[in-house]
Amino acid sequence: MSIFSGLEQIVETHYQLARRTWYGLGGPADYFIRPKTIEQLREIVDRCNENGIRIYVMGFGSNLLIGDDGLRGAVIKLEAEQFAQIKYEDQEVTAWAGAELSKLVLTCVEKGLSGIEALTGIPGSVGGAVKMNAGGNFGDFGSAVETVTLMDSGGVVFEKSKPELEFDYRKTNITAKFVLNARLKLNTADPEQIMRTVKEIWIYKKNNQPLNTKNSGCIFKNPPGASAGALIDRAGLKGLKIGGAIVSDKHANFIIAEKSCRSRDVMRLIEAIKQRVKEQFDTELELEIEIWD
Ligand SMILES: Cc1cc2nc3c(=O)[nH]c(=O)nc-3n(C[C@H](O)[C@H](O)[C@H](O)COP(=O)(O)OP(=O)(O)OC[C@H]3O[C@@H](n4cnc5c(N)ncnc54)[C@H](O)[C@@H]3O)c2cc1C
Known part of the structure; x- marks a missing residue:
């Protein structure tokens, strides 16, 4: 019997998460589940627990960078009327x-x-x-x-x-x-x-922000007493590009995903920025976005 038998109406398999992230990036989730009621949510949680399936809770995906290979587990989204x-x-x-x-x-x-x-x-x-x-x-x-x-x-x-x-x-x-x-x-x-x-x-x-582009808001948190965007700007990184990911000219703490962009391009650019800011200002930038990889 299938893990989610009886719940087929709300469970999709091999679901492309790029459809649900602000970045338009991210590979498939094993399960993408949209419960309609709290009881259904509880049932889903039970079945995941019984079968050792990892649960991810997704909102509108505006603060997420999901890996190109997607996620092994269940992504649950509370979007039905009740929720x-x-x-x-x-x-x-x-x-x-x-x-x-x-x-x-x-x-x-x-x-x-x-x-x-x-x-x-x-x-x-x-x-x-x-x-x-x-x-x-x-x-x-x-x-x-x-x-x-x-x-x-x-x-x-x-x-x-x-x-x-x-x-x-x-x-x-x-x-x-x-x-x-x-x-x-x-x-x-x-x-x-x-x-x-x-x-x-x-x-x-x-x-001040590159509206009408594919991005995920600020990539890094502001370090105490400083602005992450200003540090990235002062490090001369505006316009730095890796694959289809580019540091915004308008706001250096935004990374824009161009048409050909893959999640791995954004991840590599994030690492490059962290390294340059660390070298120049001895400051460790901490992520504001969440990476699910
Ligand atoms: C253009 C742009 C501008 C932005 N500007 C700002 C800004 O000014 N300030 C700011 O703070 N953020 C900003 N953001 C980031 C983002 O919009 C916020 O972090 C937003 O609150 C994320 O909400 P979401 O529903 O998209 O969550 P998601 O990105 O889907 O998830 C974010 C986190 O919340 C958790 N989560 C979501 N829903 C639930 C739930 N029901 N139960 C438990 N956990 C949950 C997820 O598991 C994840 O850990 C911006 C993003 C973009 C694209």
């Missing part, structure tokens, strides 16, 4: 992991709810925004999150709230396998004023 709900109750918003972050931000603006407009222009899902504590110069997602509902690798669902729940620069103390939803506490404000902030952030991003 993409957003509920508004006064200043409290419950957003499920599969909801689109940009849609959440805009709806909050329209409703005059302030607190996450700083996330303007950041692609991805709510689950990814929680796990990465997405944000930047203007603020981060964690500041608005009060409670998260999680599922651990044994299928147990539980909640974690502040102050036990902590957010830091591009990380959280969540160790559970799945973020199911996040409860946000927002403030009421004038929608027009929030929209002005949104527009300012958009203009800033348009002027």
Whole structure:
């Protein structure tokens, strides 16, 4: 009997992950699974555990570089209706992991709810925004999150709230396998004023980031007290190209994937940048993107 018998409707095999990453890169996963309910998710987790199948949890793939040979295991994506709900109750918003972050931000603006407009222009899902504590110069997602509902690798669902729940620069103390939803506490404000902030952030991003290219946002975290992009720029690496991967001229912390690009080109370019920055500034750059290889 097959490992996922009875669940064929939500399980695809040998699934090309390039279709699901912002980079448009990445080989096949053994299994690509989109459960429709929490019960189905639990069943999938059980079957993976029983059969020793490694689980990867994928959001919108905007912070991922997946290897050309793909992944031996199951990639689970929470995108079905149940996992993409957003509920508004006064200043409290419950957003499920599969909801689109940009849609959440805009709806909050329209409703005059302030607190996450700083996330303007950041692609991805709510689950990814929680796990990465997405944000930047203007603020981060964690500041608005009060409670998260999680599922651990044994299928147990539980909640974690502040102050036990902590957010830091591009990380959280969540160790559970799945973020199911996040409860946000927002403030009421004038929608027009929030929209002005949104527009300012958009203009800033348009002027400073290579929009309309295939990329994965910032490749490296900023080292304490420094800017990774500025170090890469000062090392003279803008425009450096390996295969189909090239360091953006507009923002040196972005690597653009051109048409012929393979994941291995991006990985080699990452190593070349790290080495040059280490040599010139004695600084070890740490990855902000995740590499699944
Ligand atoms: C053009 C561009 C601009 C960007 N700008 C910014 C920026 O300004 N600031 C910033 O912080 N990021 C930025 N990013 C990176 C990225 O958008 C964020 O990290 C985003 O939060 C990732 O969300 P995702 O749904 O795509 O997650 P994915 O990339 O799919 O996954 C990222 C991580 O989250 C985990 N994850 C996703 N969903 C779940 C879940 N439900 N449960 C448990 N774990 C989960 C994954 O396992 C993985 O570890 C940018 C990316 C691009 C392409």
